[in-house]
Amino acid sequence: MVKAAKIEFVCTDCGMNHTRWQGQCRCGAWNTLVEMKIPKAASKNAATRTTSTGGYAGLTGGGSKKINEIESIDAEKRSTGIGELDRVLCGGVTTGSVNIISGDPGAGKTTLLSDLVARMSKTHASLYCTAEESLSQFKNRVHRLKLDYDEDNLYLLAETSVEAIIDELDKNKIKFAVIDSIQAVVTENANGSPGSPSQVKSSAQSLTQYCKQNNVTMFIIAHVNKNNEIAGPQTLVHIVDALLHIDTNDGQIRTLRANKNRFGDIDTVGIFKMCERGMLSVDNPSEIFLSGSSTESPGSTITCIRKGNRNLLLEIQCLTTETEAEFPQRVCVGLNMNRIKMLTGILRKHTKTKIFHDTFFNIVGGLKIDESETCIDLALVTALLSSLNDFVIPRNTCIMGELSLNGDVRPIDSGVPRVKEAAQHGFTEIFIPYRNYHKSMEGLGANIKAVKTIHELIELIK
Template identity: 90%
Template structure:
């Protein structure tokens, strides 16, 4: 008599298995257990595979070794020619690494990796495996973007079986590969449909083991859920070497950030611009976030924010108009509404400013500012007062600083690098918190004006 299939419940967040359903997983997530049926033959096959796999890195076992017996190898990095991607990966892609790139639909994952695989084909045999579109669609994209590739070294594959993909990598001696996507491929060593926790984990483990054993560099495209997080088990993040994520900003600007990188830091942010020629690296992002207008008008202030370890100059615009409704409107694009309400409250309390107007805030370039980026407080307040009182802030002035509830100007992090960035772009006067002032700011060619309170700033700026 044939044995019945075994039923397990797998957490979609962390991949932990349970013999029966329960409301909360040990990882803390609620209602994330999904029912999975595992046949006896598949269970034995998976167990055997896990026993002989030697871990995610594909080690061969052989017992423990003394630390002096282990051979060390330096991580070899290869420049891709895509400046912002090389910046985020801290000097290029690491040979033999497995990397994940995620993002919303339309963020530019396929566009960026199409460019990358085309460039790498000029250096080594490269393969793009697509499980979500036809080969002709991929070729049309390459031709539309006018990508430069080596036709003798670029291979295209439409396959969903991990075993078939690995066999193709072995036969063609591929050294660089892209899998689109990890949620669309399946392996014989796991049960479930494509995208299920067991399939995603087992497929990523099999591909990682092959890459580590054969020194193959691989990029995996990953889907995201409605919370903009990688779909599937959290174990997927632990298996790979680097996790890159593309953020969209409701426009052409894309920001690439490394949430994990075993071969470098995760403080660097890459800026791209999506256009008809693909994802283009932006070497000087500050030019995008400044309007470039030669005319000076009320309601505009320039500040300096920090994205990762990069300093970006951006322009904040404010427009105030007499309201025609019973209650004035507060509209902001790219900014946190709660912070806007707090800053207007500070103005009413400490400067007795009456704001009975419709107020509109906008960030040039379509960038979204995180709520934690408080250094723009002074620029927001100054832009509001400038529009309200009809005075002009010179375009050669940069304002940065955090505003506290009692009207004091609080210090910001990395004050010296921000001031140097502004001075390099030709700003003549820079307003900073008093406690951020440092002697190293002298001799930069700009007038550094430290301020202590909002009252002092208003007196100086008018």
């Protein structure tokens, strides 16, 4: 007689297991419990494998050890040859690590990893397993992108079975692999259709266990939901070593960031440009976000933002025109509309500026600015006043600072690195909050102007 499958309910937010369904998980999330059927036979086999191998690392048993008895082994990092990816991974991909990369459809996940697997094939056997397209489609992409690869070391596989994938990895002695995608593969150790929580969790566990035991480096592509968050159970994030996410902006710019990294920090952001040759690393992003125009015109201001631990110079443009309607328009691209409304209110209150114009804001290069990035307040105000009053902000001027509701200029984080970034790019006049001024800024070859209020800023820029 076949034993009935064990039923558990797993929270897709935190991964907690429950014996019965309930409306709210202990983590506080509502309606996040999903039914998972686990065959008893599969659970028994899985337990046997875990006992014999001693966990993902493949160590035998032997009980606990004193910390001084354990040999310390430094993680080996290998450069991928893709500058921005190495930056996000803090020096390169860690040998034997399992990494997930996610992003919207069309963000460039497959394009980036196709380039990566081609580069890895130059040094050791590499496999790209595609469960969502044919092998001829992948080969056509490789030729279209003109990727350089070793034909003897690059293997392609169209397979959805995790067990078959592992057999192929073992047969060809693969040391680098890409799985595209985790939502499309299935394992015999779990019930459900591809993409279900039980299949996603069990498939990731099986692949990770094999990689850890055989020192195989793996990248797994994961889908995202409508909120641009990784789809599937939250336990998927806990299983892997690193979680990378590609953010898509309005233009060709892509930003890669690490939401989790067991072998480095998560403060670094990589900048890519999508073009016909694929995802190209942008070594100097400030060149993209500056228009490069030599003509000075009203409504243009340059500022410095911070993406992770990286400082980026960008240009903010503003255009004001007399309104032809009863109410003026407020249009912004790449900026938060509520922030724009607040800043125009501050100008009306403290400077008595009358803004009965249609106002349009734009970020050069198509970058999206987070609402938490308040250091661009002074640049936004300056660009608006410049267009409204028809005066020019010199191209060698950089303005940064946060503006409070009472008209004071508040300090920003990492003021010294931002000023150094601007000085290195040739800006000779830099406006900063008064409390961000430091003596180390004096030897940078730039005229540092520290301001306390919006009134001081207006007097200095006119």
